[in-house]
Amino acid sequence: MDFPFIISSDGVGGILIDQITAGRDHIRDRLHDSGAVLVRGFDAGGVDGFAAAVRALSGEPLAYTERSSPRTSVKGHIYTSTNYPPAEEIFFHNENSYRTSWPMTLFFHCIEPPREGGATPLSDIRQVLKAIDPSVREEFSRRGWMLVRNFDAEFGLPWQEVFGTQDRDEVMRYCHANAIEAEWEANGRLRTTSVRKAIYRHPETRDEVWFNHAAFFHLSTLPRDAQEGLRELFAEEDLPSNTYFGDGEPIPDDVIEHIRACYRDAAVRFDYHEGDVLIIDNMLTAHGREPFTPPRQIVVAMTELISLDSLSASMC
Numbered sequence: 001m002d003f004p005f006i007i008s009s010d011g012v013g014g015i016l017i018d019q020i021t022a023g024r025d026h027i028r029d030r031l032h033d034s035g036a037v038l039v040r041g042f043d044a045g046g047v048d049g050f051a052a053a054v055r056a057l058s059g060e061p062l063a064y065t066e067r068s069s070p071r072t073s074v075k076g077h078i079y080t081s082t083n084y085p086p087a088e089e090i091f092f093h094n095e096n097s098y099r100t101s102w103p104m105t106l107f108f109h110c111i112e113p114p115r116e117g118g119a120t121p122l123s124d125i126r127q128v129l130k131a132i133d134p135s136v137r138e139e140f141s142r143r144g145w146m147l148v149r150n151f152d153a154e155f156g157l158p159w160q161e162v163f164g165t166q167d168r169d170e171v172m173r174y175c176h177a178n179a180i181e182a183e184w185e186a187n188g189r190l191r192t193t194s195v196r197k198a199i200y201r202h203p204e205t206r207d208e209v210w211f212n213h214a215a216f217f218h219l220s221t222l223p224r225d226a227q228e229g230l231r232e233l234f235a236e237e238d239l240p241s242n243t244y245f246g247d248g249e250p251i252p253d254d255v256i257e258h259i260r261a262c263y264r265d266a267a268v269r270f271d272y273h274e275g276d277v278l279i280i281d282n283m284l285t286a287h288g289r290e291p292f293t294p295p296r297q298i299v300v301a302m303t304e305l306i307s308l309d310s311l312s313a314s315m316c
Contacts, residue, residue, distance in 0.1 A: 003124060003268055004278065005034040009041030016042040016277060020053045027057060027279065031105070032205050035284035036122050038270065039277040047075050047299060050109045053277065054078075058105045058303035066099050066178070067162045068213075068241075074299050081108070081298040082289065090289035092123045092263040093216040095282050095302060098147050098194055100178045103302035106287070108278040111297040118292025119269040120278060122285050127266040128259075129199065129210040136255055140198035144246030145214040148239070151190040155233075156240045159190045189238075195246045202283050203306065203314040209283055215260050218243045220253040272298070 007023070007030075019042050020027065030037050044050045054061055061077035069082040069090075082090060096102035108120055129137065151159035163171045168184065175182035181193040198212045219227055219242050230239055245251055263286060280287060282302075 001034045003034050004036035004038045005030040006038045014042045016044040016053045020056045031281050035124050035281050037279045051078050054107050054301045061301040079300050081300050086292050086294055091216050091221050092286040092288040094211050094286050097211050098213045101305055101307040104304035104306050106280040106282050107301040109299050110272040110276040112295050113272040113274055114292035114296035116293040117290045118296045119290045121267050121269040121288050123263045123267040125210045125286050126207050128262045131262040145198050145212055146244040146246050147194045149192045149241045150238050214243045215256050217241045218256045220256050
């Protein structure tokens with residue numbers, strides 16, 4: 001199966017919403033087979049047309065909550081892609097895998113392609129799981145992984161933006177409802193701790209998948225100069241974000257390096273064309289972002305929320 005599976009226009013001005021509506025079952029089947037579908041050469045009809053196509057395939061777009069990266073709303077729940085500097089790489093990840101619920105389907109629409117670079121590379125996390133050393137898989141399966149985040153008013157996303165509220169009590173209620181330990185420190189800083197599984201089973205395909213942010217948030221994944229700068233600014237427990245085994249013990253850098261190599265070895269890339277719509281099964285495919293030469297305008301949507309409870313129920 002091609003990865004991503006490509007559906008191309010016949011060159012006579014096809015309309016995206018018509019293609020999505022007529023080919024909905026075929027697209028969803030290919031999404032589960034391949035893990036990603038690239039729809040190319042169709043007229044999306046702007047952001048409104050893209051949003052209509054999203055709804056036709058997967059239902060209403062979701063709000064971006066419990067944020068880990070800066071985005072802005074373009075219209076409703078259609079957002080910009082992550083607003084990081086063009087020279088920075090964004091490493092492979094599965095959207096919101098650090099949460100107790102996450103979108104099953106992601107959409108990326110290229111309004112203006114980058115001059116150079118800027119691809120959304122994809123990595124089949126079924127293959128990533130197979131490639132990870134069995135002893136590493138077993139250890140993560142047994143111990144899980146932990147994400148610790150510290151929200152500092154002068155560094156990174158403020159907690160008000162991450163949780164969408166100015167109310168500290170509302171933050172605590174959200175954390176309690178979503179299996180997050182949270183504490184306010186005397187300096188007003190918020191620290192959150194989440195423990196999650198590293199390996200799940202896809203509810204439709206029943207494939208085992210490596211579904212987590214353990215490598216993405218690990219300090220060693222940052223460029224060397226960024227790692228050193230953060231070490232100078234913060235004590236270990238105060239780092240803006242870092243990952244550990246689920247019992248709180250450090251994950252060795254060489255283990256994370258091995259996992260990163262598995263993502264890269266399973267990866268594919270393509271250059272964006274104007275109008276492209278990339279659809280990703282978020283539990284089969286990790287995505288990232290290459291550095292790029294501007295301009296680059298990609299808008300995104302997330303759909304089909306699934307929770308740990310509903311995932312567990314689907315396995316019964």
